Amino acid sequence: MKTHILLVEDDVASRFGFIHFFSREGYAITEATGIAEATEAIAGQRFDAVILDNNLPDGNGIDFISTVRTYDGTVPIIIITGTADIPLAVEAMQRGADNFLTKPVDNAGLSAFLKKTLEIGVLKRRVVARQRLEKQEEMFWGNSAAMRQAFDLARIAAESDSPVLLTGETGTGKGMIAKWIHRNSSRSDNEFVEVNCSCLRGELLAREIFGNARGAFTSADQDRKGLLDIADRGTLFLDEIGDMGLEVQAQFLKVLEEKTYRRLGDVKLLRSNFRLICATNREIANLLKKGLFRQDLLFRINLITIAIPPLRQRMEDLPAIIAAILRSLGRDDTSVGPEIMALLRGYTWPGNFRELHNVLERAHLLARGGSLLPAYFFGLNGAAAPLPASAAPVPRALKPLDMQQIQQALDEADGCVEKAAALLNVSRATLYRRLKQNGE
Numbered sequence: 001m002k003t004h005i006l007l008v009e010d011d012v013a014s015r016f017g018f019i020h021f022f023s024r025e026g027y028a029i030t031e032a033t034g035i036a037e038a039t040e041a042i043a044g045q046r047f048d049a050v051i052l053d054n055n056l057p058d059g060n061g062i063d064f065i066s067t068v069r070t071y072d073g074t075v076p077i078i079i080i081t082g083t084a085d086i087p088l089a090v091e092a093m094q095r096g097a098d099n100f101l102t103k104p105v106d107n108a109g110l111s112a113f114l115k116k117t118l119e120i121g122v123l124k125r126r127v128v129a130r131q132r133l134e135k136q137e138e139m140f141w142g143n144s145a146a147m148r149q150a151f152d153l154a155r156i157a158a159e160s161d162s163p164v165l166l167t168g169e170t171g172t173g174k175g176m177i178a179k180w181i182h183r184n185s186s187r188s189d190n191e192f193v194e195v196n197c198s199c200l201r202g203e204l205l206a207r208e209i210f211g212n213a214r215g216a217f218t219s220a221d222q223d224r225k226g227l228l229d230i231a232d233r234g235t236l237f238l239d240e241i242g243d244m245g246l247e248v249q250a251q252f253l254k255v256l257e258e259k260t261y262r263r264l265g266d267v268k269l270l271r272s273n274f275r276l277i278c279a280t281n282r283e284i285a286n287l288l289k290k291g292l293f294r295q296d297l298l299f300r301i302n303l304i305t306i307a308i309p310p311l312r313q314r315m316e317d318l319p320a321i322i323a324a325i326l327r328s329l330g331r332d333d334t335s336v337g338p339e340i341m342a343l344l345r346g347y348t349w350p351g352n353f354r355e356l357h358n359v360l361e362r363a364h365l366l367a368r369g370g371s372l373l374p375a376y377f378f379g380l381n382g383a384a385a386p387l388p389a390s391a392a393p394v395p396r397a398l399k400p401l402d403m404q405q406i407q408q409a410l411d412e413a414d415g416c417v418e419k420a421a422a423l424l425n426v427s428r429a430t431l432y433r434r435l436k437q438n439g440e
């Protein structure tokens with residue numbers, strides 16, 4: 001992807017010289033001749049740097065810095081003026097400019113400055129991305145034929161920029177694979193933006209995806225960016241896309257076809273260069289038959305389809321997955337004996353990897369650092385075994401979900417739905433659905 005500069009300059013000759021030099025250097029340039037055009041450009045997309053003449057026909061560049069910053073807090077801003085004026089330079093820096101140059105601008109010097117600034121920007125973003133990555137759990141692929149095929153497809157997906165559709169039961173790792181593809185793609189320095197289409201319906205989902213203009217609805221007291229804005233140059237992950245309502249499907253299809261969109265209540269056309277990954281645990285074929293999913297949208301999103309097999313269909317991976325989970329729990333020293341293995345092999349794992357993880361974590365808590373005993377693996381064959389009297393509390397498995405316990409789990413998880421769902425031993429989707437039913 002080319003480095004993209006917004007050049008705000010009313011003087012034709014200066015603009016021409018700049019564009020001539022920087023295009024040859026490999027930059028992409030968007031031109032604006034004044035504040036109004038520049039505002040429109042910056043509201044519509046993200047730039048890597050903004051070069052801003054101070055004397056513009058409809059205002060001055062220094063006053064415009066704060067507008068740029070409301071849209072992008074970190075983009076480098078370089079102010080250019082006709083005269084060297086030290087107080088003005090100081091003011092520009094105080095208002096958030098990164099550099100101040102006087103005309104005639106030394107393009108080679110400006111290019112060197114830009115390269116350094118952009119490198120620092122990229123490094124900063126990489127550090128943030130790495131920190132995020134380190135916090136992520138390690139993706140475990142396994143060795144079964146079905147997972148090897150899923151891995152090969154995920155690698156192809158990471159190398160391409162095409163839309164990906166991940167299908168599979170709850171807890172099979174669709175969300176993890178979506179993040180894996182993003183982290184291993186050329187977009188990894190940019191945002192991975194996730195929205196669960198089963199939690200937000202109708203206009204709420206549309207607002208989240210498209211954003212809204214001030215006044216678009218009663219409580220819209222300011223312009224709000226949508227996820228499409230935030231996912232610009234990154235990845236947009238639409239989880240549970242099978243639950244997206246038909247109206248939002250039509251709006252979203254338009255974005256995919258026309259590559260432009262409008263915030264709710266706004267007339268301005270915006271662009272976002274996002275990569276799309278969708279996931280569903282519902283049978284899309286059934287939804288098509290019932291008229292609940294648009295075929296034309298399906299054709300747009302399923303260029304690469306990765307079907308993730310349920311755990312019960314890849315039991316050959318079980319020992320290695322168990323070892324990987326125990327390692328992640330800090331129990332590399334431990335293994336499960338043949339009796340426990342038989343128990344785990346005999347279970348159907350409707351909650352897949354997530355459920356296996358929870359079962360092992362619960363056994364690990366009960367073992368309190370000692371050996372894993374078959375008694376700690378209760379409930380897998382339908383019969384719930386009583387807890388040993390000395391045992392530590394067990395992560396909860398709720399049936400049906402109780403709002404008080406949900407609230408407690410959310411409190412313990414600092415409001416993180418994913419963590420709360422893990423504590424409750426249910427999928428995020430189930431938890432969201434329950435919260436929605438209760439109007440939370």
Ligand SMILES: Nc1ncnc2c1ncn2[C@@H]1O[C@H](COP(=O)(O)OP(=O)(O)OP(=O)(O)O)[C@@H](O)[C@H]1O
Binds near residue numbers: 170
């Ligand atoms: N292959 C895997 N390697 C490591 N951990 C995994 C894997 N698959 C799933 N997990 C674990 O299971 C949890 C559930 O995974 P994830 O949320 O990606 O599943 P999902 O298919 O998106 O589920 P849902 O449809 O319920 O949202 C993750 O938090 C992770 O801990």
